[in-house]
Amino acid sequence: MTAPLSLSDLDLPRRNGELVFDAPWQSTVFGLAAAVVDNAFGGDREPFRQQLIKAIAAEPARPYWESWTAALEALVETLPEQPAP
Amino acid sequence: MSEKGHHPAPPSPVEQRVAALEALLTERGLVPEGFIEEITRQYESEIGPLNGAKVVARAWVDPGYKERLLADGTAAIAELGFGGAEGDHMVVVENTPAVHNVIVCTLCSCYPWPVLGLPPSWYKDPPYRARMVREPRALLAEMGCPLPGDVEIRVWDSSAEVRYLVLPQRPPGTGEMTEADLAGLVTRDSMIGVARL
Numbered sequence: 490m491t492a493p494l495s496l497s498d499l500d501l502p503r504r505n506g507e508l509v510f511d512a513p514w515q516s517t518v519f520g521l522a523a524a525v526v527d528n529a530f531g532g533d534r535e536p537f538r539q540q541l542i543k544a545i546a547a548e549p550a551r552p553y554w555e556s557w558t559a560a561l562e563a564l565v566e567t568l569p570e571q572p573a574p
Numbered sequence: 575m576s577e578k579g580h581h582p583a584p585p586s587p588v589e590q591r592v593a594a595l596e597a598l599l600t601e602r603g604l605v606p607e608g609f610i611e612e613i614t615r616q617y618e619s620e621i622g623p624l625n626g627a628k629v630v631a632r633a634w635v636d637p638g639y640k641e642r643l644l645a646d647g648t649a650a651i652a653e654l655g656f657g658g659a660e661g662d663h664m665v666v667v668e669n670t671p672a673v674h675n676v677i678v679c680t681l682c683s684c685y686p687w688p689v690l691g692l693p694p695s696w697y698k699d700p701p702y703r704a705r706m707v708r709e710p711r712a713l714l715a716e717m718g719c720p721l722p723g724d725v726e727i728r729v730w731d732s733s734a735e736v737r738y739l740v741l742p743q744r745p746p747g748t749g750e751m752t753e754a755d756l757a758g759l760v761t762r763d764s765m766i767g768v769a770r771l
Contacts, residue, residue, distance in 0.1 A: 509617055509618050509691065509692050510614070510618070514588065514589045514592045514593075516610070516614040516618075517592050517596060517610055518592045518595065519613070519614070519617075519692075520605075520609060520610030520611075520613045520614055521592070521595055521596060521599055521605065521610065523609075523613050523659070524599065524604055524605045524606070524609050524610070525599060525604055526659075528603075528604045528605075528606075529604055532659075534659065534660070535734055538682060538684070538734060541682045541683070542681045542682045545681070545682055546681075549700050550700070553683070553695065553698045553699070554588075555588050558588055558591055558592055558595070561595060562591065562595065565595065565598065565599070568602075
């Protein structure tokens with residue numbers, strides 16, 4: 490049985506000794522993927538998920554957020570070209 | 575950057591790639607001002623295992639809620655105000671003296687964000703993703719969760735649609751505790767299924 494924790498200990502996802510993001514570029518690329526899902530795919534996460542599955546399968550030992558970056562790069566490749574406003 | 579010691583390290587290749595993505599997507603108008611800061615703040619300070627702990631504690635004290643939670647996880651979790659990305663199709667699986675449930679995503683890192691936040695690094699790593707399916711009993715023991723041989727282990731592989739949450743067993747001797755205090759007992763790992771309470 491785990492020692493009881495106070496509610497304040499539970500407030501941050503970093504409990505259990507783990508930060509959500511290890512470096513600023515990781516939170517940036519997480520947020521960029523969320524922005525693309527929301528604003529280019531109408532909230533549908535599946536196209537990004539398929540790219541992430543491919544990126545992880547291509548290099549299973551690659552660090553996770555680097556695979557995430559590769560997945561987002563591949564997803565962006567599928568977006569239609571838009572003229573700059 | 576020829577001087578030594580007083581300059582930050584130059585950006586790594588992956589940092590440069592992320593900066594290029596940010597510039598491109600911003601130019602295309604896909605990244606609203608402040609969006610990244612706001613979503614980072616949410617996952618660093620609001621959306622985390624405390625949400626799941628509140629769901630579990632409610633289920634422990636309210637049999638009607640537990641029934642609704644097991645019948646329609648998404649709706650019952652929404653009753654407590656939790657939902658959103660990666661939480662559209664939530665299924666809650668109940669641990670009993672005879673059955674222990676554990677969640678995994680074999681292909682990538684699917685995880686019930688609204689109730690657990692973002693997954694820990696080990697959840698995303700190849701050994702966990704492969705071994706939890708192949709030899710769950712051995713891996714659980716290595717992770718500090720040995721199970722008696724007569725306890726059935728059910729491994730739930732998150733698919734494109736479904737996100738699972740484990741409802742741990744209420745620890746014995748907690749009959750007098752309040753719902754809020756009970757929530758304080760519930761750990762992230764117990765809701766993934768790699769720990770018992």
